[in-house]
Amino acid sequence: MATTDVETVGGGADKAKLTAAAALVLAGFVGFYLLSAQGAWVQWLVLLVAFGAAVALGLTASPGQRLIAFGRDAVKEVKKVVWPTRKEAGQMTAYVFAFVVVMALFLWLTDKLLEWVLYGLILGWR
Incomplete structure (x- = not known):
């Protein structure tokens, strides 16, 4: 039997923060519709403002802190990537286009050859 790790919200304070954040989102929607006469x-x-406050409150909870840490780690990893130069990117793009053209010609010629063999030689429809 395989066990799976289930992440739960940390303590009571985290649950309260996330509940308050959800309440702020709901209050934002309610305020949006109740203030339709105001413009x-x-x-x-x-x-x-309600959504911003909800996000700020949610980021102070443990899951929010883990999300921020994940974002920081992702930025560190992206900075480690060795990006190609403009010249290298252009060369690789040209290689891909050349390969696509060669494959298109190959498939077209194969199709025409099979068409000629099947319809011309075997079935004699032409």
Whole structure:
């Protein structure tokens, strides 16, 4: 029997923070629709402020901290990548296009050869 690791929210404080963040998102939606008479700017401002506060609160919880650490690690790994120079990228692109043209010609010639063998020689339809 295989066991799987299940990640759970840390403690009560983390659960409270995530619940409060969800409540802020819900409050943002409710405020957006209740303030329709105030104008679109007020609606969107309330929605964005509520979402921003929810994200900020969610990032202070343990899962949010793990997300931030993952992002930092991802940036470190991307910085380790050796990117090709402009010349190398152009050469590799030219190689790919040349290969595509050669393969297209090969497949077209193979198709025409099989068409000639099957329809011309074997079946005599031409």
